[in-house]
Amino acid sequence: MKQYITLVLTPAVASASLLLAGCGGSDGAAIAPDTRQNTAQQACDALKSKTISGATIGAATLVAAAAPTPGYCRITAKIDPSLNFELRLPDSWNGKLYYGGGGGYNGAIPDASGFNLSALQQGYATVNSDSGHQGSPVDASFALNDPNAAQLFGSLSIPTVMSSALDMVKAAYGAAPKHAYFEGCSNGGREALMTAQRYPNLFDGIIARAPAYNWVxxxxxxxxxxxxxxxxxxxxxxxxxxxxxxxxxxxxxxxxxxxxxxxxxxxxxxxxxxxxxxxxxxxxxxxxxxxxxxxxxxxxxxxxxxxxxxxxxxxxxxxxxxxxxxxxxxxxxxxxxxxxxxxxxxxxxxxxxxxxxxxxxxxxxxxxxxxxxxxxxxxxxxxxxxNSATSTDLRPFKNSGGKLILWHGTNDAALSYKSTTEYYQGLQTRFGSAAAVSEFAQFYLAPAVDHCAGGPGADTSDLLTALDNWVDKNTAPATLAASKFAVDGKVELSRPLCPYPQYPRYTGPANDAQAGKLAANYTCTQP
Structure with missing residues (x-):
């Protein structure tokens, strides 16, 4: 696991001196979560009305299980002057932490749905923030006259929140997380790459979906x-x-x-x-x-x-x-x-x-x-x-044992998958070969998928489990599964999710519409 140094933060959270340091990467000596871990109710009781590592807890509320959401303790907290975050602590903790990224110009805390819900269902303690200001995700007025808010949105909110969240998890469960992962799409994908570039020791693994990394x-x-x-x-x-x-x-x-x-x-x-x-x-x-x-x-x-x-x-x-x-x-x-x-x-x-x-x-x-x-x-x-996270120098992240998964839908009308492809190719140039990059990074294109999700393609893939297997078991991801679900939860179609530059080529029976909906009838093929 990563070794974390906790920061005790003052109100000047956006100071350029804010750094998180680490010592090495995965050391092979996995630290198991405390078998005496608290229930969600006990976690709430342990954190209620506390101030931990510069974060003041405003509420600690037990949320009862209601399918598909498991029971958890919902912690709302604030780091002065204006950085709000939410920590969700499940009844059955898997010993790991998941940080979910934001979207647009942020301004609100993402709720327990989508990727956050999936992580919570898998037993992760999850955390999300509003990135340091409150407002519409299409409103950047916070940056006009508030340099602190602009810096928090740009790169500082995640390491700032993490320094408090890690200590909260330890206080709640009696053990530090075994691993910490980040996943985000769009601006959350930018946050993912920004963190890998500027805070390479903060997460053991990072998923950057459709990253808005090149802001200019x-x-x-x-x-x-x-x-x-x-x-x-x-x-x-x-x-x-x-x-x-x-x-x-x-x-x-x-x-x-x-x-x-x-x-x-x-x-x-x-x-x-x-x-x-x-x-x-x-x-x-x-x-x-x-x-x-x-x-x-x-x-x-x-x-x-x-x-x-x-x-x-x-x-x-x-x-x-x-x-x-x-x-x-x-x-x-x-x-x-x-x-x-x-x-x-x-x-x-x-x-x-x-x-x-x-x-x-x-x-x-x-x-x-x-x-x-x-x-x-x-x-x-x-x-x-x-705001831009264009650097391909991920050597510190790689050297710390970090793993990166990139993902982008090819029908994304918000951000071009060709830009993410350029970034991945830039990594290959930086590290000298595709083989060198594959030691710590993998890239997937999802055909006909819209921005982050939606569209006619298979838009749902469990990248978090693939990342965890890579970090925890050293099993690198290859071809993964992708599905498209109907409103009633049934699978409409499935496809293999192919490592770049491969694509899913149909190899099933000709003129068979039903066969065309099944991943088994596709083979990942070089263009």
Whole structure:
């Protein structure tokens, strides 16, 4: 297990002197949890009204088991001046700690659902925070005049919370966690990589799903596409979006061995197979839903090409690949077009609040007329220093025994899977080979899956168990299982989750729709 040094924190929690140190990585001498561990009620009693390692506990509440949630003690705590977190201590503790990341610009504590619920069901003590401020996840106004809140959001909230949470777990159960893991998606994925880079001894294993690691690059890309959509004639009707998606599927769906409404071999879908210009309206003017105007093709070009900004090689975004499922409700309608209102799209909202509060530093700034995204180099540098996690130098993390799993859905309209691929390839360049990286990191692409979850693809995979087996048993993850569940909880389809660069190729009986829903009829194959 990692060896942790506890910090006793003052209100100045965002001081640059805040560090967590460690001594080595997994030492092979596993420390078993105390067999006399407390029940959830006893954990609540042990922590109620305490101040532990700079965190004041506001409430310790027993939550009764109610399927699918197990019984646990819910601890709410605050580290002055404004960092709130929640610790959940299960009745049947497995001796380990799970930290779940946030989303967007945070501002609220994630609840006991999704990945957090899954960890709680497996017996983990779980912790989440609001990252040091309270507000909407699409509102960065906290960063305008509060450097402390900006630093906490950028990189300091997780190590700050961990220093208190570890001591709380020990006080509640009579033993320190055997292992500590972090899992996050989107901004939580950024938090994951930020922690691996800046606090390499903090967690034994980290899962970064769809990581928003390149804050300057993707915010700039968001801005560029929003401007293109807001231009006269740039917006898409639902029918035009369906035309674009259908055209991609018609060209590339079968390249994975089966036509099933999903492009599961995106590497094989090239411009030779589908060129958006083939959908151009005669003369370039909009003539209806059977074609795309020049203004709409400009949006597609903004979307698919790299966005590069001056000042640093890291100020870039890889661009998205057309997936054939852009018309999924959780894809372009939510993130790009805003269902016909660009200012209601999440990409617009994120870039708008970023321009206002980090770059122009004026709440009245208009992001659509702001001009060149990289015009203020000092502001861009400050944004990068606070929020980006682009470094591939994970040697301290690797040397401490840390393990990393990267994951990204290929129908993600929020963040490009191509950017995460670039990061993984950057690791291979840094460490010299794919084999060297595989000693501590693995990368998975989930075909036709939206941002973090959703979409027509198999969006559910238990990466936490795979990570725990890697850390605890030295069993490196290879091909994993992925499923898509219906509302009633039944499995709609299953697929193998293939290590990059492999994809799931259909090898089952021809023209058998039911066989196409079963993972057993797919083989992980090199593109």
């Amino acid at each position: 690059g993707f915010m700039g890309a968001f801005n560029r596409t929003a401007v293109a959509l807001a231009a006269p004639g740039g917006q898409f009707t639902n029918a035009k979006l369906a035309l674009l998606a259908r055209s991609v599927r018609d060209a590339c769906d079968g390249k994975d061995g089966i036509v099933d409404g999903m492009v599961s071999n995106p590497a094989a879908c090239t411009a030779a197979d589908f060129n958006p210009a083939s959908l151009r309206c005669a003369g370039g003017a909009d003539s209806g839903d059977s074609c795309l105007s020049d203004a709409q093709l400009a949006v597609v070009a903004s979307w698919t090409t790299p966005a590069v900004f001056s000042g640093s090689p890291t100020y870039r975004n890889a661009g998205w690949q057309l997936s054939g499922n852009e018309d999924d409700p959780g894809a372009w309608p939510t993130w790009v077009t805003g269902n016909g209102n660009v200012q209601g799209a999440l990409q617009f909202l994120f870039q708008d609040t970023t321009v206002k509060n980090y770059l122009a530093r004026s709440p009245s700034a208009n992001s659509l007329t702001y001009g060149a995204f990289d015009q203020n180099q000092n502001a861009l540098y400050a944004l990068e220093a606070l």
